[in-house]
Amino acid sequence: MPQPILTIKKLTKIYGNNVIFRDIDLTVAEGDTIVIIGPSGTGKSTLLRCINLLTHPDGGEIWLDADEITAKGANEDLVRQHIGMVFQNFLLFNHLTALDNVKLGLTKVKHMNDKAAEAKAFEELKRVGLSDRAHHYPGQLSGGQQQRVAIARALAMDPRIMLFDEPTSALDPELIGEVLEVMRDLSKSGMTMLVVTHEMGFAREVADRIVFMEKGNIVEEGSPDDLFYRPKFERTREFLWKITELYGKKENADGPSAAEDTESNQPAAEENA
Amino acid sequence: MDVANFIKYILQGTVYTLGVTAVALPSGLILGTLFALLAVYGGKTLKQVMSLYSTVMRGIPPIVLLLILYFVMSGEINLSPFWAGSISLGIISSAYQMEIVRGAILSVSAGQMMAARAIGLTRMQAIINIILPQTLRNAIAPWSNEAAIIIKDSSLVYALGVPEILRRAQLIGASSGSYLPAYLTAALIYFALVFASSRLLGLLEKKLEIPANP
Numbered sequence: 001m002p003q004p005i006l007t008i009k010k011l012t013k014i015y016g017n018n019v020i021f022r023d024i025d026l027t028v029a030e031g032d033t034i035v036i037i038g039p040s041g042t043g044k045s046t047l048l049r050c051i052n053l054l055t056h057p058d059g060g061e062i063w064l065d066a067d068e069i070t071a072k073g074a075n076e077d078l079v080r081q082h083i084g085m086v087f088q089n090f091l092l093f094n095h096l097t098a099l100d101n102v103k104l105g106l107t108k109v110k111h112m113n114d115k116a117a118e119a120k121a122f123e124e125l126k127r128v129g130l131s132d133r134a135h136h137y138p139g140q141l142s143g144g145q146q147q148r149v150a151i152a153r154a155l156a157m158d159p160r161i162m163l164f165d166e167p168t169s170a171l172d173p174e175l176i177g178e179v180l181e182v183m184r185d186l187s188k189s190g191m192t193m194l195v196v197t198h199e200m201g202f203a204r205e206v207a208d209r210i211v212f213m214e215k216g217n218i219v220e221e222g223s224p225d226d227l228f229y230r231p232k233f234e235r236t237r238e239f240l241w242k243i244t245e246l247y248g249k250k251e252n253a254d255g256p257s258a259a260e261d262t263e264s265n266q267p268a269a270e271e272n273a
Numbered sequence: 274m275d276v277a278n279f280i281k282y283i284l285q286g287t288v289y290t291l292g293v294t295a296v297a298l299p300s301g302l303i304l305g306t307l308f309a310l311l312a313v314y315g316g317k318t319l320k321q322v323m324s325l326y327s328t329v330m331r332g333i334p335p336i337v338l339l340l341i342l343y344f345v346m347s348g349e350i351n352l353s354p355f356w357a358g359s360i361s362l363g364i365i366s367s368a369y370q371m372e373i374v375r376g377a378i379l380s381v382s383a384g385q386m387m388a389a390r391a392i393g394l395t396r397m398q399a400i401i402n403i404i405l406p407q408t409l410r411n412a413i414a415p416w417s418n419e420a421a422i423i424i425k426d427s428s429l430v431y432a433l434g435v436p437e438i439l440r441r442a443q444l445i446g447a448s449s450g451s452y453l454p455a456y457l458t459a460a461l462i463y464f465a466l467v468f469a470s471s472r473l474l475g476l477l478e479k480k481l482e483i484p485a486n487p
Contacts (some may be wrong), residue, residue, distance in 0.1 A: 081393035091388035105392035139485025
């Protein structure tokens with residue numbers, strides 16, 4: 001088996017007396033798209049922040065390729081260059097145009113010359129379908145466009161892995177599609193991705209593996225089919241279908257209908273009775 | 274003495290008023306920005322030191338501080354009244370400007386720093402490229418207030434014998450006996466300067482405004 005890109009061993013994070021998560025183990029192979037799901041307050045976002053060292057874990061190890069990035073003396077700024085991060089609230093640099101947002105890391109971190117950086121930044125914007133918005137400021141872009149610029153900004157650094165922290169949760173429903181489409185394309189192009197999301201349609205279509213987290217533990221992980229139709233734990237099934245009901249009902253129309261029918265017909269049946 | 278000469282004599286003090294402002298305001302901004310960065314991003318001790326500095330400096334009347342600093346500077350370093358007065362005002366202003374910049378830094382969302390670090394910028398790079406450009410834009414409006422205060426407080430160097438507007442008004446008032454016209458002329462000049470500076474900074478704020486859809 002080839003060396004995984006990301007290996008997490010016994011990762012623990014504690015704020016004061018509050019255990020966010022404990023002894024998390026997770027490996028991500030090259031080209032994999034892993035979707036992390038779970039109720040809010042379960043530590044999913046904190047896990048992503050630990051992975052690119054925006055917060056520091058209290059125990060355990062994180063390995064990026066063959067390097068332990070949680071080791072003492074690891075160069076954190078270098079680590080973050082290799083790990084792209086997309087935030088729920090986009091967090092574009094408000095005073096810079098879309099192009100300059102993407103370009104900044106190239107000139108300041110990668111020390112590319114201005115012309116090369118501009119060309120590359122433009123390419124990345126094109127990749128997310130926004131070359132015609134290059135000279136717009138974040139305040140002039142829709143939420144969906146802002147998030148796509150944020151994705152381009154992270155991609156421009158040529159990361160080994162991309163982390164997505166609920167990338168569509170802050171978007172109006174009609175803007176979610178364009179962002180998911182970019183992520184779908186990215187996944188197909190072979191990018192390694194770790195995605196925290198409630199978009200079950202996306203998870204089922206794109207994920208190689210779904211990880212279900214609850215109360216700081218990984219309850220269960222497996223292929224989308226395993227988790228949706230053959231979950232080991234009742235709790236997994238319950239959560240998955242509740243979330244699907246809330247977020248992506250129509251996208252499940254193609255799935256085996258047994259479970260879905262029971263779910264959606266039950267209340268109606270009760271009413272009739 | 275005719276009216277034209279009377280006014281001209283007082284008006285000549287404007288050079289000093291503007292000179293004092295031109296030294297005090299930028300030096301206060303540089304110090305204030307530096308202190309604000311230390312207050313926000315520094316360690317616990319630095320934060321406490323900065324907070325103490327700000328509290329003490331803002332708790333003493335500017336004229337008292339001015340006299341203290343002046344006697345330290347003119348005595349120890351042998352600076353002219355103009356320079357000693359201007360730099361003193363700059364130091365006093367640094368405490369106020371520190372609070373302005375500190376507030377402006379805190380008004381930039383913490384997410385901006387996080388996003389900057391996430392693409393591999395160092396803390397210092399993030400401060401220079403992301404935080405400060407947004408901070409200083411936010412600071413222009415409150416800062417134009419401070420500019421007005423400095424222009425007005427520059428009259429305090431009068432106490433050190435610098436021949437600025439107020440000093441001249443007093444001199445010519447005494448020699449001509451027309452105190453009220455002299456002081457009214459001074460008031461008018463100060464007002465014109467303050468008015469012009471707020472207008473100019475207002476234009477600057479508009480010019481630097483980050484474009485956004487309504």
